[in-house]
Amino acid sequence: MKFSIPRGTQDILPGESEKWQYIEEKARELCRRYHYQEIRTPIFEQTELFARGVGDTTDIVQKEMYTFEDRGGRSLTLRPEGTASTVRSFVDQKMHGWADQPVKLYYIGPMFRYERPQSGRMRQFVQFGVEAMGSSDPAIDAEVIGLAMDFYKELGLTGVKLVLNSLGDQESRSNHREALVKHFEPVIGELCSDCQERLTKNPLRILDCKKDSEHEKQATAPSILDYLNEESSVYFDKVKKYLEDMEIPYVVDPGLVRGLDYYNNTAFEIMIDGEGFGAITTLMGGGRYNGLVEEIGGPETPGIGFALSIERLLMALETQGIKLPADHQVDAYLVTMGELAKDQAPSLIHKLRHAGLSVDTDYLSRKMKGQMKAAGRINAGYALILGDEEVQAGTIEVKHMLTGSQETVNISELTDYLKEGKTKGES
Template sequence: MINIPKGTQDILPEEAPKWQYIENQLAEIAKSFNYKEIRTPIFESTDLFSRGVGDSTDIVQKEMYTFMDKGNRSMTLRPEGTAAVVRSYIENKMHGHANQPVKLFYNGPMFRYERKQKGRFRQFVQFGVEAIGAENPAVDAEVLHMLYHIYSSFGLKSLKLVINSIGDVESRKEYKEALVEHFTPHIGDFCQDCQNRLHTNPMRILDCKVDRGQPAMKSAPKITDYLNDYSRQYYEEVKGYLDELGIPYVEDASLVRGLDYYTHTAFEMMSEAEGFGAITTLCGGGRYNGLLEMLDGPNETGIGFALSIERLLLALEAEGIELDTDERLDLFIVTMPETMRTAVKLIADLREAGIRADMDYLDRKVKAQMKQADRLSARYTFVLGSNEIETGTVSLKEMTSGEVTDVRIEEIAAHMKERK
């Protein structure tokens, strides 16, 4: 027997409605903020991610699914969405569009070869947004508002929005130098990854899960002490907008994002629900002011976030929230062998009229068919026998109340819609 690959999952029919509900709601919220959907390929040139995500990141070094295609080109299954969206923005010259900034959202599978954990898979589904073409604290606030609105719209209460500023390029340069000076005397006590990052990307050391308990980690310099005037003012304006919008947040000077292209605003949404798990992060994002140029694009800036639908489902479970996914069948037709041809045509007409309908295909007895209708939670059912066809009338039974109404066959759809 061939089994499912490790770190992946089948979304079975009983779970699929939750996914559909979530994905539809995410798309509607994004559209209400005037974000448009973009769909990019599932695989891209490896160079896109090594340059855009960063050679020093765990994603590029350890987690990417990379292969050589038949043209001897290195290709990678996308590990995240931002780099691909930015590649499309550049390639399709969206910076020349009349409407700016360009506001986009995406939803689809991503792939990372990492250790399987609760709520984390090697193939996972990510919803994300990107606003490209405006460096304005109000845009940052808009993105954070959308993020908070998304989680709140599902009824989640145990939320914590954590924000920080990691400054502009000038601020980060001075800060990185301070980190190298601070960590150099202690680097021998750190893991090999941190030792490798000391001179390539020392900010990534702060994001290390292995060495988080090291004393040198707790005494490390804070980026907020190295922000220049512009970065500090930008951060204050972002917080001012959040206060105006009534969005609660917590500042954490140690928060850095794991990708190389972030500048200024960085943020994470956490779940504080009991039983959610040791890894509390639901979502992360931030502003990127160098990514487009890094990918040979124009000198434009963007901000965005990406959330895992798997972890959103975990948060809903932790807070005991049931989604309103009504998958009940509208109608089940109980058939007889002699009325099968008529039933096939009738059910086709009802489906085209927007009625969720099904029927028996196994020549079961009436009693067995009624049990099937009950298992399917059908709202209505009726028996279609020779007599019903002759009279042109069926006895439509409402399954919850048991009420029976005689209805002309040609009026079934209208009658059900009216009662619904």
């Protein structure tokens, strides 16, 4: 029986996996500089966590979650996003009691959503995200946004645009909600069934609807910015000022609505301009979620974060022709000729690897020509040629694959020879 890969998933093979490793290391290094520490949460959680944390009016909860019942009758869900799990851990592990506040975390891992697979949008995808919990200072909003912008900048992406909005505090959102209900109520029968349900549960989500995006009422919908109270306006102004001080350009878009229910005050997306990237140009999104920690059973704790798709990032890099340093450099390849030499190979390779060198050899009994071709295919810095005569003499022939030069080296000195060449950048 032949098995095929499940729809909406992918195998990341050698040659591609190095690109992922490079991006993930870039993310970890950037988080280290910003003093964000890694958290790893379970791939599945209680279903109710996402219903409460993400919001039961969202498409994620209503249509896209992979939910199953375990043998104990418990409803579990493969995590569709990272924030709810991170906040659950924050509450569960009592991080709110840590002396070092705010708690600044990052995660890199697979998420799962049942949706129509398309370019840059998979059913199993990988997110890199950060969460900062414990501070309501607008400066940390600017810090989180700055980290996201730095990530794309350091990978070389151009045409990246930061889009900002404020969703206001609870009072501002309540006033805006009433205005939205009055605005859409007369035409609610013309909108899709999802929006008809959202009118009473979360009318802000109507603004984020793809089906009704061209309806004339969308263009004239009340702007949240007109309903911000003084506190929310001052907060938003400070975030913008800090970004200006950091020389991070932005565009304010009153129509920006994040798709998850837990957002308030600062909301942002990073988009990319340019041809060849398709209609969906959003690379990532995030915002402030004061109230989410309490919703999940913790004490009153403000928070802010973002998440981005590694798949969409790779798409953007490819579109702009940006090459990642993804070649796997092998320091040396051991070529053996004769049974005596072949018998010496395992211990010699083991010694070189213990010294920190990347080494491989032939396991298919190929002739010397085939072994040399294999050394070239894997981009080896040196070919180490060992025959029975060399074994008896205690020497080995070392060929520099780039220049073609060859030198006889005592086997006892081989490790130092290769490490010195690596230090000089010869391999």
